Amino acid sequence: MDYISTRGIAPSLDFEGVTLAGLARDGGLYLPRVWPRFTADEIAAMRGLPYPALAARVMQPFVGDSLTPERLQALCEQAYGRFAHAAVTPLIQLDERHWLLELFHGPTLAFKDVALQLLGLLFEEFLGRVQGHLTIVGATSGDTGSAAIGAVAGRDGVEIFMIHPAGRVSEVQRRQMTSVRAPNVHNIAIDGSFDDAQAMVKRMFGDQEMTDRFRISAVNSINWARLMAQVVYYFAAALQLGAPDRRVAFSVPTGNFGDVFAGYVAAQMGLPVERLIVATNVNDILHRAVAEGDYSAGTVTATAAPSMDIQVSSNFERLLFDAGGRDGAALAEQMRGFESTGAMRLTEAQRSAIATLFGSARAEPADMTAAMRWAREAAGQAIDPHTAIGLHAARAADIAPHVPVVTLATAHPAKFPDAVERAIGVRPPLPTRIGDLFAREEHYVELPGDYAAVSAWIAERATPSA
Numbered sequence: 001m002d003y004i005s006t007r008g009i010a011p012s013l014d015f016e017g018v019t020l021a022g023l024a025r026d027g028g029l030y031l032p033r034v035w036p037r038f039t040a041d042e043i044a045a046m047r048g049l050p051y052p053a054l055a056a057r058v059m060q061p062f063v064g065d066s067l068t069p070e071r072l073q074a075l076c077e078q079a080y081g082r083f084a085h086a087a088v089t090p091l092i093q094l095d096e097r098h099w100l101l102e103l104f105h106g107p108t109l110a111f112k113d114v115a116l117q118l119l120g121l122l123f124e125e126f127l128g129r130v131q132g133h134l135t136i137v138g139a140t141s142g143d144t145g146s147a148a149i150g151a152v153a154g155r156d157g158v159e160i161f162m163i164h165p166a167g168r169v170s171e172v173q174r175r176q177m178t179s180v181r182a183p184n185v186h187n188i189a190i191d192g193s194f195d196d197a198q199a200m201v202k203r204m205f206g207d208q209e210m211t212d213r214f215r216i217s218a219v220n221s222i223n224w225a226r227l228m229a230q231v232v233y234y235f236a237a238a239l240q241l242g243a244p245d246r247r248v249a250f251s252v253p254t255g256n257f258g259d260v261f262a263g264y265v266a267a268q269m270g271l272p273v274e275r276l277i278v279a280t281n282v283n284d285i286l287h288r289a290v291a292e293g294d295y296s297a298g299t300v301t302a303t304a305a306p307s308m309d310i311q312v313s314s315n316f317e318r319l320l321f322d323a324g325g326r327d328g329a330a331l332a333e334q335m336r337g338f339e340s341t342g343a344m345r346l347t348e349a350q351r352s353a354i355a356t357l358f359g360s361a362r363a364e365p366a367d368m369t370a371a372m373r374w375a376r377e378a379a380g381q382a383i384d385p386h387t388a389i390g391l392h393a394a395r396a397a398d399i400a401p402h403v404p405v406v407t408l409a410t411a412h413p414a415k416f417p418d419a420v421e422r423a424i425g426v427r428p429p430l431p432t433r434i435g436d437l438f439a440r441e442e443h444y445v446e447l448p449g450d451y452a453a454v455s456a457w458i459a460e461r462a463t464p465s466a
């Protein structure tokens with residue numbers, strides 16, 4: 001499979017190349033030159049496959065010659081063997097039409113593990129071939145950080161610098177990142193928001209002083225391999241609910257637009273997706289973009305769903321590129337406008353293409369609390385604040401009654417114990433495998449929200465590529 005950049009200038013790469021590159025050199029994001037497509041019979045033949053085998057089947061067209069089918073399946077078995085539930089991403093029924101897709105049974109209790117457990121193995125596999133040292137630079141609003149650190153801590157040939165906004169992640173999230181003791185793990189707390197952290201990461205890919213010395217890569221969903229692995233659970237859920245003979249809708253708590261874009265990819269591959277509902281909190285740029293064509297970033301507001309406190313959503317660029325007819329030059333111009341003014345109008349072509357599949361909703365804090373209470377009272381489920389935002393949007397959506405609606409449960413409620421307790425009066429306990437989290441020592445540095453300070457700190461500690 002051949003990958004192209006959304007901004008049309010960077011050279012095309014194969015799967016191994018995009019996995020190691022992370023962001024394209026022209027500042028764009030890689031995506032497949034064409035969407036691979038399964039027939040209905042091919043999708044029907046996936047029914048009943050164990051998760052690792054399904055993952056290998058769904059991802060093989062994207063991986064192409066970079067891995068043999070046997071090797072890909074072996075890596076999937078290794079990655080998903082570390083999950084605490086045999087189904088990997090179990091589907092839970094809430095009432096006659098609403099379902100929860102639990103994506104938090106991985107080692108760090110959030111959906112990021114589904115992709116990052118595999119990405120850690122892919123880095124190891126591909127680095128073995130190119131004989132280099134990889135410097136991963138990432139930004140996190142809470143969950144990517146620990147999942148990425150968990151995937152690469154202690155591995156040879158790779159180191160990770162993870163930047164989070166100081167004071168804007170939950171204490172459990174912070175401790176999960178900062179209590180990992182490994183020489184290749186570095187945590188940086190900056191004075192700023194997730195958007196500031198993400199902007200620094202993207203800037204580093206274009207900073208020649210850094211890229212000349214270090215082989216920089218990404219673990220955020222700007223890295224195509226992250227999204228690819230997230231496509232699989234849309235297939236897993238839809239197959240259980242009757243696909244390809246039945247259409248299924250998904251409601252996705254959304255921040256950086258990676259998770260819901262993976263659902264879009266599943267639809268392009270032939271999965272019968274009725275609707276993708278983009279659920280946001282009050283940081284609602286994506287809701288405004290889908291509903292009104294207005295993509296303009298406001299100030300980030302801190303909420304009880306901190307992982308979605310994002311106003312610049314990296315992967316939206318991939319959708320704009322695809323929905324706008326894949327014109328790299330036009331998209332680059334549109335993104336330059338957004339980067340200089342912080343605002344952008346979607347074109348009519350983009351808006352109408354997006355409207356065929358996407359809906360959206362913004363949840364106020366009271367909506368989130370009400371959804372947490374409903375899940376508790378109607379189905380006995382304690383859900384986390386992010387999932388609650390998705391569930392609120394799912395229940396509010398105007399979707400034909402015969403279509404099942406799956407809300408993606410993106411984090412374990414124990415990652416946000418204060419918010420859960422405030423809403424339902426029950427404090428979810430940490431699973432025993434991380435029960436000693438509050439006894440562990442933390443290690444992180446606090447830096448100003450300033451690119452020069454952060455890049456200099458990283459440059460002093462990173463390992464040159466050759």
Ligand SMILES: Cc1ncc(COP(=O)(O)O)c(C=O)c1O
Binds near residue numbers: 144410
């Ligand atoms: C728990 C949780 N829910 C939802 C999201 C939003 O997902 P995405 O950034 O893929 O839109 C995140 C962060 O990515 C998260 O950590």
Ligand SMILES: N[C@@H](CCOP(=O)(O)O)C(=O)O
Binds near residue numbers: 256
């Ligand atoms: N919510 C995320 C933000 C980064 O998103 P990513 O999917 O691009 O890694 C987080 O928890 O860090």
